[in-house]
Amino acid sequence: MRLFGTDGVRGLANGETLTASLALDLAVSAAQVLASAGQFEGHRPKAVIGRDPRISGQFLEAAVASGLASAGVDVLDLGVVPTPAIAYLTGFLKADLGVVITASHNPMPDNGIKFLAEGGVKLDDALEDAIEARLGQPWTHPTGADVGRIGFYHGGIDDYVDHLVATLPATLEGLTIVLDCAHGAAHESAPLAFERAGATVIPINDQPDGLNINDGVGSTHLDSLCKAVVEHGADAGFAFDGDADRCLAVDATGQCVDGDQIMGMLALAMQASGRLVEDTLVATVMSNIGLHQAMKAAGITLRTTAVGDRYVLEDMKAGGYSLGGEQSGHVIMSEHATTGDGTLTALHVAAWMGATGSGLAELAAVVTRSPQVLINVPGVDKNRCDDEQLLAAVRHAEEILGDSGRVLLRPSGTEPLVRVMVEGPTEAQATELAERLAGIVKERLAL
Known part of the structure; x- marks a missing residue:
């Protein structure tokens, strides 16, 4: 191994x-x-x-x-x-x-x-x-x-923060931003970057003690950020993970904004300024169909890769593209960084809010997320996903969904399980089709 x-x-x-x-x-x-x-x-x-x-x-x-x-x-x-x-x-x-x-x-x-x-x-x-x-x-x-x-x-934090702020087209003056630092590595640098960019900053979960990193906080647990944004009347909130290479957002009403919506916003911002190379965004196969639809409407090509920022980076490097990422909030802006950078992403989303004078909810609405249901089916032979009866069931589900959804069967890279993902126009339909396919996976691929 x-x-x-x-x-x-x-x-x-x-x-x-x-x-x-x-x-x-x-x-x-x-x-x-x-x-x-x-x-x-x-x-x-x-x-x-x-x-x-x-x-x-x-x-x-x-x-x-x-x-x-x-x-x-x-x-x-x-x-x-x-x-x-x-x-x-x-x-x-x-x-x-x-x-x-x-x-x-x-x-x-x-x-x-x-x-x-x-x-x-x-x-x-x-x-x-x-x-x-x-x-x-x-x-x-x-x-x-x-x-x-x-x-x-x-001097590393100062050097890094200076670099982040220098990438912005304008200050963030007038914006009040809550930052959930996940008791992690960004507890000092993220608030400092937003302050130097001109925003009013309200940091939360910014007291790491070596034990509390990611503990019910950060980008995998948005409840405390949603509550803080509403309580403080902030314009937006951003949550980082433990090492701050990704971020998710919360709008002024406390609604969550995922990585697909963030990528959609940034793609439009970079397209408007002529910085979106080849008018192309690189994402993974897990990105919501709503992102595909939004990018198509904007004249932006959406390339997809296998799940993992490594594959996104490889495709970006091969084509010289300037923006890519994952639904989880791992966003890569290759003009400014060699890897995903949660603080950089958050700063540029906030800058787009300032440039347009629009709230985060309005900007995020460019991507209408279709209901997405993911079921993990353990204890199966993930190498037999080419089973003909299973593939026939997938084709039938795709015919039912038409252009309003999609189906993805993905063997796990690390565990003996298969992931069944279905997107559809309603939660009920996506759930019904996902459960049906998961049952067929369990039956046909049983060990």
């Missing part, structure tokens, strides 16, 4: 896999692989490392820094900063390697290690495979002046 998943190495911190020993060994292996690839030639290598606030990040960060230094790499510790800040600072500080210690939106006991290449981009699969293959192999230990040094860089 491959150690690296779609977003680095993740697991229960200090459990069977994600230990301090593994973190140290991964760092050594990464340094060795990048050195062998010639990335460090002609200069002393430098890495930056940062983490989210969960307590296990402390020992994992220390282990990674030790491993890199023992392999002759100088290390700058950024402290607690968002994942997109580490990506930005990897390039800004001209580092050869960036390391992110986070488990993003996962519960606090989990953690993860993710490596970024020069410029702050994710390592490709081949390099990750090489790092994994090199684990535990003999290597030459540098000594004396050749070992790396570990230092601290305290």
Whole structure:
């Protein structure tokens, strides 16, 4: 089983896999692989490392820094900063390697290690495979002046916030914004960015203690944000996940605005300013049919990829596109960032509100979300989704829906289950068709 998943190495911190020993060994292996690839030639290598606030990040960060230094790499510790800040600072500080210690939106006991290449981009699969293959192999230990040094860089948040604000076409003066920081990595940088952009900011869930990250708060739990926006009479609210690489929004009435609606708004904003390359948006197959319809009406091409920001990024890079993302709120604005950036996304949505003089509810209405029902069917053979009777049932459901909906059968990438997704004009019809298809999946693909 491959150690690296779609977003680095993740697991229960200090459990069977994600230990301090593994973190140290991964760092050594990464340094060795990048050195062998010639990335460090002609200069002393430098890495930056940062983490989210969960307590296990402390020992994992220390282990990674030790491993890199023992392999002759100088290390700058950024402290607690968002994942997109580490990506930005990897390039800004001209580092050869960036390391992110986070488990993003996962519960606090989990953690993860993710490596970024020069410029702050994710390592490709081949390099990750090489790092994994090199684990535990003999290597030459540098000594004396050749070992790396570990230092601290305290200006990272200011540098990152300055970058974010510089991307905006105008100030956010006159807007009152609530920010749910998920007791996570954006607790300092996100409110600071909005304040510097001119908004009145009301931060909530911004007191991380190492244990409370994502605990009933943030982009996966919007109730407290909805309540706060209404109570404060704010213009909008934005919620981040633990490492702040994604965000969801709430309008002035307390209604949730998802990633599809956010992408739709930003696509129109970028199209209006001539910054939407090839008038194209990249999303995944899970994006709502309402986004497809809205983009078609605006003359914008919507390209779809497999689920996962990695695949969105790959398609964006291949076509040179400037906007992409996922329904979950992971939005990539490649003109300004190499990865999804929740704070950047929120700032630009707020800027579009200011530029148009419209409320978030009005702007989000460009995407009319069709009811979407998702059923996970466990305990089945996910490799047999080409079963003819199952495919016939899918075609029949598609005929019933016509242009008003769609059906998606998707085998899970990590579990023995199949996901059945149906969109339709009504919740009742989507639910009925999804349940019918889920029953056929269970019957036909039973293990």
